[in-house]
Amino acid sequence: MNPSNLLPLIPSPLAQSSSAALQWPMLREHIAGHTFSPLGRAWMLALEPSADLLWIETQQQRTDEWRRFLTRGGSFDFHGLFDPTALLEKGRIEGSALEGLEIRDLLEVVERVAAWRNLLTNAPAEGQRNWPGIVALSERLLGYDLANLLRMLRGKIEPDGSLSDDASPELRRIRRAMERQHRAIEESLRKALRSFSDGGSTQDELITVRGERFVIPVKAEFKRKVPGVIHGSSSTGQTVFVEPFETIEQNNELVRLLDEEQGEIHRILVAMTRALAADATPILLGTAILAEVEAHSARARFAQDLDCVRPRFSVPGAKPIPSGIKGVMDEPAAVGLSLKSARHPLLELRMRRDHRARQLEEGSDPTSSPGPTPLTLALEPEARQLIISGPNTGGKTVALKTTGLLALMAQAGIPVPANEAILPLFTGIYADIGDAQSIESNLSSFSAHIVNVNRIAAEATEDSLVLLDELGSATDPEEGAALAVAIAGHFLRLRTWCCITTHLTSLKVYAANNKGVLNAAVGFNQQTLTPTYELRLGVPGASAGLNIASRLGLAPDILAEARAQMTTQTADIGAFLDQLHEQLAAAQTERLALRQREQELTRERLRVETEGRAEQKQRTRELEKKLHTLLEDFAYQLKETVKSIDDKKAAQKLSRDSDLRMSRLRREFSEQFNSTVVAHTTGADKNDPHAVPHQPKGIKVGDLVKLKSLGRQARVDRLIDARTYEVSIGPMKMRATIEDIAEVETVKAVTPLEAAKRRGGITVSTKNEDLDYTPSEINVIGRTADEAQQEVERYLDRAFLAGLPRIRIVHGTGMGILRRTLRDYLKSHPHVATFSEPAQNMGGQGATEVELRQ
Structure with missing residues (x-):
C-alpha cells in the first residue's frame, strides 16, 4: 500500500539527514493531516521524492486533476479504508470464517471501492477527459464488478457485528422459533412463580437465566419445596436458582434451537468469508488505488490552502511525456532554476497560527x-x-x-x-x-x-x-x-x-x-x-x-x-555596499511609483470611455423618443385630414392606404435609425477602414433574434446556410438574412417560475415591452369606449404584424356601448377583412371574432 517510487531521491543516510534539516518529514506529517483514513495517511507518510520524471509528472498531474475536481464541488468519502490484506489472507484458508466485525469492516472497504468504480463508470466522457491521470490509475479496477458481492453482504451485518435476521431464511426461521420458545418458557415459569409465591418460597417474581436455561430464584430454606433442578446459588447463598421440572423439556428445546442458530451463523459466516476471498483481487486493487487517490486528495487540499502551483521541470533531452500525462510538460520549461514569489510552507502555516x-x-x-x-x-x-x-x-x-x-x-x-x-x-x-x-x-x-x-x-x-x-x-x-x-x-x-x-x-x-x-x-x-x-x-x-x-x-x-x-578596506567595502543597496532601494521605489501612475492612467482612460458611451446611449434614446413623437403627431394629423374628406369611400380607401404606408415608414425609419446609430458607434460614418457594422455571431436554432425590417423579435427555426435563417413570428414563417438581424438573445432553460407564467403557449411578459408571441385574444371589459378603441387599435397592429389570421375581442354584453363602438371602428379598419359574432356558447354578444387581411 506504499507509494511505488522506482527511483527514490533519498536512499542514503546523508540525504535522509538533509531532508530532515529541510523539514521534509514535518511537511509530510502536515499534509497527511488532510487525510481521513489510516490507509491514506500511511500512503502520504511513506511518500518520498523521486528522480523518475514520468512518475513525478504523473503524480503532479493526478494531484492537479483532483484539485480541479474539488474546485468544481466534487467530493468522495474515504472514511473506513484500511489495509485488508491480513483479513483476506485469513479468508482464503479453506473452511475459515471471519468474525462478524471483521466482515463488517471489510464490507465498508468494498462499499468504498464499489462507489469509486461507479463514480468513474458513470462519469460522462467529458468528465473523464478532465482527469485522465486518475482514470488511468483506476483503469484496471473498471474490469471488475463487485455488485454481486454487495448484494450478498448488504443488510446482513449489524453495526455490532452480529448477523441480522435477513442473513438467511433458515436463520430467520430459527430465531422465530426461539422467540416462540422463549414466550412459552416464560409463561410456564410465571405460572410456577405464582403457585410458589403463595407459600413464600420464591425470592421475588422474576425470571433469570443460568447456563442458557431459564430459572426462577428460590429462597435457600425452601429449595426442597420447589421440585426442579438447581442451577447454582447467589453469592450470599440465600438464593438458589431452580429450573422447574415442567420447563426442563422446554429449555432443552431452546438449547437445541440455540445450537441450530450457531450452526447457521457459522455457515453464513463461512459463505461470506468465501465470497470475500473470491473477490480479494479487486478489493486489494481498489484499496491500493483509493489509498493513492486519498493521498492526491490531501495534496490537493494542501495546495488549495496555500495557493500552490504545479512546478515545471527543465530537463534537456528528456523523453516526451505520454499524452495521457498532459499539461505543463506539453511545453518544456526553460532550462534552469527559477522560483517566483516562493514561500516556505511551514513558515507560512506557523505565521497564520500565530496571527490567529x-x-x-x-x-x-x-x-x-x-x-x-x-x-x-x-x-x-x-x-x-x-x-x-x-x-x-x-x-x-x-x-x-x-x-x-x-x-x-x-x-x-x-x-x-x-x-x-x-x-x-x-x-x-x-x-x-x-x-x-x-x-x-x-x-x-x-x-x-x-x-x-x-x-x-x-x-x-x-x-x-x-x-x-x-x-x-x-x-x-x-x-x-x-x-x-x-x-x-x-x-x-x-x-x-x-x-x-x-x-x-x-x-x-x-x-x-x-x-x-x-x-x-x-x-x-x-x-x-x-x-x-x-x-x-x-x-x-x-x-x-x-x-x-x-x-x-x-x-x-x-x-x-x-x-x-576595522581596516580601511573593510570599511570602504561596507560603505560601498550600503550605498549600493540605498540606490537599489530608490530605484525600486521609483519603479513602483511609475507602475502605480500607469495603473491610475489606465483606470482614468477606462472611466472616460465608459462615461462617453453612457452619454452617447442617453442622447440616442432621447433622439429616438423625439422622432417617434414626431411620427405619432404626423400619423394623427393624417387621420384627421382623412376624416375631413366628404367622400366616405375615398376616405376609407385613403385611410387604409395611409395606415399601410405609415406601418412601412415606421419599419424603414426604425431600420435606418438603427443603422445610423451602429455606423456612428463603430466609426463607419467617419470612413474608418477598420469600422465594421455589427453582425451577430453564434446564432443557433431556438434563439430569439430582433429583425431590423420588422422591428420585431422572431424565433430561429432552421439554419438554411451560413447567412440565411428560417424564422417564425407566431404562426408566420419567413426567411431572414444575417444583415437583417440586429441582436440575438440565447433562449435559457425555463424555470418553474417562468413555466408558471405560461398560458396556452403564450409567454406572459412582466415588462412593458412587446411580447415574444402576440396572443389571439384581447379583453377590454371595464374600459370606456375611447380606452377600449385605443387598446384594440394597438392590438390590431401587433396582431397584423405577427401574421395572425384571426383574433377575438372580448367586450362583454352590458348596455352594448363597447360592442357598437368597436364594431363600428372595425368596419373601416384597413387590417380587418370581416368580423362576426360568435355562437352563444362561445361568447355570443359579449365577443367579436375578427378575420385579418393576409
Whole structure:
C-alpha cells in the first residue's frame, strides 16, 4: 500500500539527514493531516521524492486533476479504508470464517471501492477527459464488478457485528422459533412463580437465566419445596436458582434451537468469508488505488490552502511525456532554476497560527495573516552557484530552506507555494544547515560541518542540489574564508547546483570574480536597521553587524572601538555596499511609483470611455423618443385630414392606404435609425477602414433574434446556410438574412417560475415591452369606449404584424356601448377583412371574432 517510487531521491543516510534539516518529514506529517483514513495517511507518510520524471509528472498531474475536481464541488468519502490484506489472507484458508466485525469492516472497504468504480463508470466522457491521470490509475479496477458481492453482504451485518435476521431464511426461521420458545418458557415459569409465591418460597417474581436455561430464584430454606433442578446459588447463598421440572423439556428445546442458530451463523459466516476471498483481487486493487487517490486528495487540499502551483521541470533531452500525462510538460520549461514569489510552507502555516492566536487573545475575529516575504531567485545552466550574503536574521537560511524544501515537494508530486516554479530534475538534494555539533561523536560545530560537507562533496554530482549555510564559520576567520572559497570552487568545478550563505567578504569577492557564480543579498533597511527579508540578485549584501549591535543597544564606546579596529578596506567595502543597496532601494521605489501612475492612467482612460458611451446611449434614446413623437403627431394629423374628406369611400380607401404606408415608414425609419446609430458607434460614418457594422455571431436554432425590417423579435427555426435563417413570428414563417438581424438573445432553460407564467403557449411578459408571441385574444371589459378603441387599435397592429389570421375581442354584453363602438371602428379598419359574432356558447354578444387581411 506504499507509494511505488522506482527511483527514490533519498536512499542514503546523508540525504535522509538533509531532508530532515529541510523539514521534509514535518511537511509530510502536515499534509497527511488532510487525510481521513489510516490507509491514506500511511500512503502520504511513506511518500518520498523521486528522480523518475514520468512518475513525478504523473503524480503532479493526478494531484492537479483532483484539485480541479474539488474546485468544481466534487467530493468522495474515504472514511473506513484500511489495509485488508491480513483479513483476506485469513479468508482464503479453506473452511475459515471471519468474525462478524471483521466482515463488517471489510464490507465498508468494498462499499468504498464499489462507489469509486461507479463514480468513474458513470462519469460522462467529458468528465473523464478532465482527469485522465486518475482514470488511468483506476483503469484496471473498471474490469471488475463487485455488485454481486454487495448484494450478498448488504443488510446482513449489524453495526455490532452480529448477523441480522435477513442473513438467511433458515436463520430467520430459527430465531422465530426461539422467540416462540422463549414466550412459552416464560409463561410456564410465571405460572410456577405464582403457585410458589403463595407459600413464600420464591425470592421475588422474576425470571433469570443460568447456563442458557431459564430459572426462577428460590429462597435457600425452601429449595426442597420447589421440585426442579438447581442451577447454582447467589453469592450470599440465600438464593438458589431452580429450573422447574415442567420447563426442563422446554429449555432443552431452546438449547437445541440455540445450537441450530450457531450452526447457521457459522455457515453464513463461512459463505461470506468465501465470497470475500473470491473477490480479494479487486478489493486489494481498489484499496491500493483509493489509498493513492486519498493521498492526491490531501495534496490537493494542501495546495488549495496555500495557493500552490504545479512546478515545471527543465530537463534537456528528456523523453516526451505520454499524452495521457498532459499539461505543463506539453511545453518544456526553460532550462534552469527559477522560483517566483516562493514561500516556505511551514513558515507560512506557523505565521497564520500565530496571527490567529493573537487575534483570539485580543478578542477580534481571526482573519488570514500575511505570509512570509516571497522569495524570487533564478539560476541558469552556466551560472549554477549562488552566494547569499547579508545581515543576521535577514532571511538567508530561510532562502536555503525554501529552495530545498520546494525542490523536494516538486519531485514528490506536491504542488509548491509560489507564483511560478521551474526546477531541474535533481538526483540528490543535500543540505548542511544549522548547528551540526555532536557530543556523541566528539565533534565540535566546525568539525561536524566539515565532516558533513566532505560527505556531500563525495556524493554530489552536476544533477545535485547542495545547500550550505554559513560556510567557513565556527573557526578562524581567515582560515575559514580560505576553506569556504576552496569548497565553493570544488562544487563550481563539479557544476553542481549550489546555494551558499555567508558573512565572509572573500566569498563575495569570489562570486564577483568567477564566471558561473552569482552574488545575492537579503534586504536591510538602513533607516530602521531592520531586515526586509527580500532577496536581491546580482549584488552582495553587507553583514551590518555593527549597525545591528547598535540597534540592540551595545555601548557606544565599545562600538567606536570596534569601528576603529576595522581596516580601511573593510570599511570602504561596507560603505560601498550600503550605498549600493540605498540606490537599489530608490530605484525600486521609483519603479513602483511609475507602475502605480500607469495603473491610475489606465483606470482614468477606462472611466472616460465608459462615461462617453453612457452619454452617447442617453442622447440616442432621447433622439429616438423625439422622432417617434414626431411620427405619432404626423400619423394623427393624417387621420384627421382623412376624416375631413366628404367622400366616405375615398376616405376609407385613403385611410387604409395611409395606415399601410405609415406601418412601412415606421419599419424603414426604425431600420435606418438603427443603422445610423451602429455606423456612428463603430466609426463607419467617419470612413474608418477598420469600422465594421455589427453582425451577430453564434446564432443557433431556438434563439430569439430582433429583425431590423420588422422591428420585431422572431424565433430561429432552421439554419438554411451560413447567412440565411428560417424564422417564425407566431404562426408566420419567413426567411431572414444575417444583415437583417440586429441582436440575438440565447433562449435559457425555463424555470418553474417562468413555466408558471405560461398560458396556452403564450409567454406572459412582466415588462412593458412587446411580447415574444402576440396572443389571439384581447379583453377590454371595464374600459370606456375611447380606452377600449385605443387598446384594440394597438392590438390590431401587433396582431397584423405577427401574421395572425384571426383574433377575438372580448367586450362583454352590458348596455352594448363597447360592442357598437368597436364594431363600428372595425368596419373601416384597413387590417380587418370581416368580423362576426360568435355562437352563444362561445361568447355570443359579449365577443367579436375578427378575420385579418393576409
